[in-house]
Amino acid sequence: MNLKESLLNIIADRDRQQLSIILEDSYPIDIAAALSEFEDDELTQFTALLTAKEIASIIEESDEELQQKLLGLLDSSKIVTAFSYMSSDDIADILGILDISQRKELLKRMRISDSKDIQMLLGYGPETAGGIMTTQYIALKNTLNMKDALQEIRRIGPRTEIIETIFVVDQHTELVGKADLRDILIASEDTKLEEIMDENVLSVHPETDQEEVSLIVSKYDLKVLPVVNRKNAILGIITIDDVIDVIVEEHTEDLLMLSGVSKDEKVGNSISMSVQRRLPWLFINLMTAFLASFTVSLFEDVIVQVVALAAAMPIVAGMGGNAGSQTLSVVIRSIALGEISIKKDWKFVINEVALGLINGLATGFITGLILFIKYDNIYLGIIILVAMIGNLIIAGFFGFLIPLILSKMNLDPAISSSIFLTTTTDVGGFFIFLGLAKLFLPLLL
Amino acid sequence: MNLKESLLNIIADRDRQQLSIILEDSYPIDIAAALSEFEDDELTQFTALLTAKEIASIIEESDEELQQKLLGLLDSSKIVTAFSYMSSDDIADILGILDISQRKELLKRMRISDSKDIQMLLGYGPETAGGIMTTQYIALKNTLNMKDALQEIRRIGPRTEIIETIFVVDQHTELVGKADLRDILIASEDTKLEEIMDENVLSVHPETDQEEVSLIVSKYDLKVLPVVNRKNAILGIITIDDVIDVIVEEHTEDLLMLSGVSKDEKVGNSISMSVQRRLPWLFINLMTAFLASFTVSLFEDVIVQVVALAAAMPIVAGMGGNAGSQTLSVVIRSIALGEISIKKDWKFVINEVALGLINGLATGFITGLILFIKYDNIYLGIIILVAMIGNLIIAGFFGFLIPLILSKMNLDPAISSSIFLTTTTDVGGFFIFLGLAKLFLPLLL
Numbered sequence: 001m002n003l004k005e006s007l008l009n010i011i012a013d014r015d016r017q018q019l020s021i022i023l024e025d026s027y028p029i030d031i032a033a034a035l036s037e038f039e040d041d042e043l044t045q046f047t048a049l050l051t052a053k054e055i056a057s058i059i060e061e062s063d064e065e066l067q068q069k070l071l072g073l074l075d076s077s078k079i080v081t082a083f084s085y086m087s088s089d090d091i092a093d094i095l096g097i098l099d100i101s102q103r104k105e106l107l108k109r110m111r112i113s114d115s116k117d118i119q120m121l122l123g124y125g126p127e128t129a130g131g132i133m134t135t136q137y138i139a140l141k142n143t144l145n146m147k148d149a150l151q152e153i154r155r156i157g158p159r160t161e162i163i164e165t166i167f168v169v170d171q172h173t174e175l176v177g178k179a180d181l182r183d184i185l186i187a188s189e190d191t192k193l194e195e196i197m198d199e200n201v202l203s204v205h206p207e208t209d210q211e212e213v214s215l216i217v218s219k220y221d222l223k224v225l226p227v228v229n230r231k232n233a234i235l236g237i238i239t240i241d242d243v244i245d246v247i248v249e250e251h252t253e254d255l256l257m258l259s260g261v262s263k264d265e266k267v268g269n270s271i272s273m274s275v276q277r278r279l280p281w282l283f284i285n286l287m288t289a290f291l292a293s294f295t296v297s298l299f300e301d302v303i304v305q306v307v308a309l310a311a312a313m314p315i316v317a318g319m320g321g322n323a324g325s326q327t328l329s330v331v332i333r334s335i336a337l338g339e340i341s342i343k344k345d346w347k348f349v350i351n352e353v354a355l356g357l358i359n360g361l362a363t364g365f366i367t368g369l370i371l372f373i374k375y376d377n378i379y380l381g382i383i384i385l386v387a388m389i390g391n392l393i394i395a396g397f398f399g400f401l402i403p404l405i406l407s408k409m410n411l412d413p414a415i416s417s418s419i420f421l422t423t424t425t426d427v428g429g430f431f432i433f434l435g436l437a438k439l440f441l442p443l444l445l
Numbered sequence: 446m447n448l449k450e451s452l453l454n455i456i457a458d459r460d461r462q463q464l465s466i467i468l469e470d471s472y473p474i475d476i477a478a479a480l481s482e483f484e485d486d487e488l489t490q491f492t493a494l495l496t497a498k499e500i501a502s503i504i505e506e507s508d509e510e511l512q513q514k515l516l517g518l519l520d521s522s523k524i525v526t527a528f529s530y531m532s533s534d535d536i537a538d539i540l541g542i543l544d545i546s547q548r549k550e551l552l553k554r555m556r557i558s559d560s561k562d563i564q565m566l567l568g569y570g571p572e573t574a575g576g577i578m579t580t581q582y583i584a585l586k587n588t589l590n591m592k593d594a595l596q597e598i599r600r601i602g603p604r605t606e607i608i609e610t611i612f613v614v615d616q617h618t619e620l621v622g623k624a625d626l627r628d629i630l631i632a633s634e635d636t637k638l639e640e641i642m643d644e645n646v647l648s649v650h651p652e653t654d655q656e657e658v659s660l661i662v663s664k665y666d667l668k669v670l671p672v673v674n675r676k677n678a679i680l681g682i683i684t685i686d687d688v689i690d691v692i693v694e695e696h697t698e699d700l701l702m703l704s705g706v707s708k709d710e711k712v713g714n715s716i717s718m719s720v721q722r723r724l725p726w727l728f729i730n731l732m733t734a735f736l737a738s739f740t741v742s743l744f745e746d747v748i749v750q751v752v753a754l755a756a757a758m759p760i761v762a763g764m765g766g767n768a769g770s771q772t773l774s775v776v777i778r779s780i781a782l783g784e785i786s787i788k789k790d791w792k793f794v795i796n797e798v799a800l801g802l803i804n805g806l807a808t809g810f811i812t813g814l815i816l817f818i819k820y821d822n823i824y825l826g827i828i829i830l831v832a833m834i835g836n837l838i839i840a841g842f843f844g845f846l847i848p849l850i851l852s853k854m855n856l857d858p859a860i861s862s863s864i865f866l867t868t869t870t871d872v873g874g875f876f877i878f879l880g881l882a883k884l885f886l887p888l889l890l
Binding site for chain 1 (some may be wrong): 469470472474504585597598599600602603607608610626627628630644645647662663664665666668685686688689690692693696697699700701702704705706710711712713714716719720723724727728731732733734735737738740741742745747749752753754755756757758759760762763764767768770771773774775776777778779782784785790793796800803804807808811812815845848867871875
């Protein structure tokens with residue numbers, strides 16, 4: 001019997017005892033997955049059996065669709081009680097997907113101090129440090145001694161996301177350091193926090209982009225990063241598990257956008273939604289394709305005379321595209337990891353051009369040789385060799401510079417780089433190859 | 446004055462006091478970055494000023510090149526002292542890049558218990574759970590009371606990577622639960638660990654692939670995951686910060702391999718290395734291009750008679766390629782996130798085929814219309830419309846199934862999917878379009 005069936009049996013029998021056993025043995029995310037296949041009335045009956053704390057743990061692990069469903073079915077007082085077991089960033093995320101009237105209703109019913117925190121979080125963009133931070137952290141005064149500090153940690157700890165790192169503030173609530181719980185546990189009782197704290201604390205502002213946050217956290221191997229305002233007062237913390245979500249999200253975006261797919265695309269999306277998301281990109285590509293086609297049509301007179309050109313030209317354009325996307329993905333990756341910038345690294349374009357020359361020579365030589373043998377014309381072979389060298393150089397040059405320039409203009413290089421690049425290598429490839437053929441037409445006849 | 450210059454001044458003046466100030470104010474990773482531009486003799490002079498603990502923190506944050514350099518310059522006894530401040534997974538990684546004689550020499554000089562841990566770690570593949578785990582964790586007996594437990598945590602804590610989660614073992618050293626330090630801090634002194642522990646502990650075996658580890662950690666939002674042997678005895682732990690590195694690595698691999706670039710490719714690599722890494726992929730692509738070219742050459746007689754076909758045919762092939770890579774990247778992404786499998790989700794291929802039909806109809810209609818206007822031949826327009834619908838259906842069908850089949854065969858779908866797909870959409874596109882043209886040639890003349 002799978003989890004869904006077990007839960008349905010529990011609803012039928014209203015068997016709270018069996019439910020407790022299952023909740024103990026399963027992970028909330030697996031329960032949530034099973035619930036997402038439930039009908040509304042089954043959900044209502046099921047949640048009626050749960051405590052607010054159990055509901056909280058399931059809501060936290062549900063996807064947006066199930067969250068919306070659950071919050072529509074539960075009454076406000078039960079939701080607010082469940083919220084008291086959840087971290088503020090999760091609550092803010094959930095409120096963010098509700099309609100305004102329900103959101104206001106819930107905020108009104110929450111404890112004032114909590115609702116103030118949540119409203120602050122709701123004010124930040126979802127992809128900023130403020131949007132992903134939580135307000136459940138421990139910040140203690142620098143003059144506190146170990147005994148009192150430990151007392152506070154015992155008191156606040158159960159409601160915080162992290163207890164290994166304690167933030168230290170001065171009398172103006174300014175962030176002045178961080179202390180490791182290990183040191184607090186072993187220091188003598190009357191040691192003060194400021195004696196054992198580490199004054200080196202990296203922090204970010206709430207409007208910092210989440211991608212920058214993830215770069216800082218992974219570069220400095222941090223488990224937690226505080227978010228401070230202009231006066232250096234601590235507003236919240238970002239924990240490493242939230243950063244993992246950001247990294248996965250940003251990488252997905254990069255990978256999908258390189259192929260012109262929206263980051264929300266998933267296998268199993270409705271067809272009409274997928275059409276809406278993918279068709280615009282195909283239309284943009286169609287314009288590119290017409291540009292390439294137009295380039296070819298300029299040389300129709302040549303093709304009629306040497307029809308071998310029609311068969312050979314896709315090779316030149318295609319290889320340029322392949323070489324270009326090799327360069328492109330290396331550069332986009334380096335940009336995402338914060339490793340390069342156009343100012344510092346533009347000179348590496350020479351490497352890519354040299355690579356294009358060498359790879360063009362190697363692949364062009366083979367192609368030329370095969371065409372020479374097939375059509376028994378050495379000049380056709382030479383022309384395609386030169387065209388491939390030229391197009392792979394173009395590919396290296398633009399594959400390197402396009403994403404860097406886009407990123408410098410604060411545009412996401414993953415979105416539009418490939419479209420510019422394909423245009424360049426297609427049009428460039430056809431133009432060089434067919435242009436050379438036209439120039440040396442007598443030799444080809 | 447930048448960090449590198451400050452450090453060079455310190456070497457010149459042998460100014461240990463100034464060095465202490467700088468070390469206090471900087472992050473080891475920034476120091477390491479500065480050191481990577483040092484000459485060997487500067488490095489030797491600099492490390493002579495450092496304590497073993499300071500050396501340890503810098504080595505941990507260095508890239509492989511600097512690590513090798515530093516370990517070549519330092520004498521074995523200082524290295525072994527530095528190792529005593531480092532976590533076992535980092536030591537194992539470092540020993541892994543040394544030559545065997547130096548590795549043996551260092552292992553011989555280490556404490557026997559430490560060297561046994563390290564040798565165990567060295568025995569696991571670098572991309573497995575065993576390869577990324579550390580042996581510095583806290584595991585306590587289930588019958589221990591809070592007072593004694595806290596005593597042990599105080600004693601062992603400073604040398605462990607994580608103290609929020611304490612693992613609980615029974616008398617046979619079998620993993621039976623985990624306890625939260627928060628609960629230990631607030632429970633009464635004579636409570637036993639088994640009373641407050643959570644018996645639900647996910648664990649992996651040392652040979653588990655690191656990609657699976659990262660999926661488990663991010664799905665269940667874990668901060669730490671224990672690694673156990675067949676008898677369920679704990680061997681080590683994997684912490685979330687190591688998982689971040691894995692995720693970044695795996696994503697980079699996927700993104701780069703989709704374009705046929707090795708995962709180690711970086712901007713600024715030597716040209717000869719890049720040629721070696723990229724050229725093989727281009728040769729494979731060249732074979733594909735020849736297949737496409739061969740398909741075209743089958744229809745040279747038709748093209749000579751209707752040269753417009755030469756200009757139009759890149760549109761059909763190109764749009765198929767674009768639509769196919771949209772499907773491909775969505776599927777590869779879903780595979781990487783462990784969201785789909787061929788067994789469960791093969792039926793979604795119908796969605797992709799339907800998408801191909803709709804998108805082919807939309808883009809094909811526009812293309813057909815333009816060609817009709819340009820060449821004043823309605824049949825040319827109809828033929829390209831049909832060809833584009835056909836090719837986009839092919840793209841959806843194969844873009845969906847190729848990665849799933851490769852993954853089912855335990856091949857990395859990111860590596861070879863795109864090459865199979867391009868072959869299909871190129872050959873398919875040219876064949877349908879030119880084949881239809883040949884069939885209805887009289888209508889086109």
